[in-house]
Amino acid sequence: MRNLFFIVLAVFGLSFPVAAQDLAQQDSHTVFGGDRYLAGRSVLASDPTEGDLFAAGERVSISAPVGQSAHIAGRRLRVDASIGGALYAAGYEVRVDAPVAGAASLAGAEVLVSEQIGGNLRATGSEVMVEAPVMGAAVLAGSEVVLSAAIAGDAAIAAESILFEEGASVAGQLTLYVDDPDEVVVPASVAPADRVEILDAREFEPPRGDFWGAPQPTIFSQLARFVIGVIVVAAIAVLVALAMPERLAGMRARVQEHPWRSLWSGILGLSTIIGLGVVAALTVIGIPLLPAALLVAVLGGLAGYVLGTYFLGGALWRGLRREDPQTLMHKAVMAGLGALVAALVGLIPYVGWLFMLALALTGLGAIATGFRRRAPVSY
Secondary structure, three states: OHHHHHHHHHHHHHHHHHOHHHHHHOOEEEEEOOEEEEEEEEEEEOOOEOOOEEEEEEEEEEOOOEOOOEEEEEEEEEEOOOEOOOEEEEOOEEEEOOOEOOOEEEEOOEEEEOOOEOOOEEEEEEEEEEOOOEOOOEEEEEEEEEEOOEEOOOEEEEEEEEEEOOOOEEOOOEEEEEOOHHHOOOOOOOOOHHHEEEEEHHHOOOOOOOOOOOOOOOHHHHHHHHHHHHHHHHHHHHHHHHHOHHHHHHHHHHHHHOHHHHHHHHHHHHHHHHHHHHHHHHOOOOOOHHHHHHHHHHHHHHHHHHHHHHHHHHHHHHHOOOOOOOOHHHHHHHHHHHHHHHHHHHOOOOHHHHHHHHHHHHHHHHHHHHOOOOOOOOO
16 A cells, blocks of 8 residues: 555656646636545645545645545645544645544655644654654654654654654553664653663564465455555546646547557657666766656656546547546546556456556657647547
């Protein structure tokens, strides 16, 4: 799930520049089934939300209560109203200045928690500061972690620098992963010595398991991963459609009219990105740019695949002799149809891989051409 989370962020990061003109002129605001969907450069959730909240933008601020969970992404994020469920936030600066009833999963360069977390807390960043009680367990990771509040459950902290300020305490087991265990001293007011374990950071490795002894995934777990993958791809496509409806509609129209041209544009775009990295590496001083070019190529492929499945869903939708979708539900069904068919074809050995590659390149080609021309409006 952590990998899927960062894939979502990567696709958002690639889709926002393409939609910059649209978002600068008009924010997207949709309420469906009690859930609220917001997107724009500066997003303010000032109306109460009965269900879940989904918000993305350069700046996102929640100033009205959210009945259930909140999912926010952007550069500067601030929560100033209560969250009735769980909170998921990722950005550069993440501030939680209102209580969260459920668990909180936070990622950013600067993470600050100044109000109570009702469930478990998972936070990672360069600077992580916890100034309010955590009613569950806590997993904290960063260059610098500052704890000045009580944690009701267990706590695991991995950091270069760990600071326990007045009011810090851990009711359960406290496990620390540090570079030099001999230099870390945990005050008795935080946790007694018999509940403290200090380990070398190099011991913090995910379990890999033995190749022969590792348990084989069951058919149910494989089916669950398949379904989750389809839902995640479709959900990202719908969120992008909400963020840039006019631009995405224009892309879909061009791809349906000239699919081979979009595929060729994607091949040229990917070749250009990788080729620039290779040429830069030939200068020796540009060697560090090669990994960056490969990373951009991978992220571009992921974004292209998501959009490609959406375009595929549009083609199948028209093939069923249906009119262009006008509502969020119809767009979601169209995105889900494309993601499902793409995933099913992807199961075919070799042919499936080629199909998914062509789909990603077509979507990447649509993104590349989207920078050069203003898209017409089809719905």
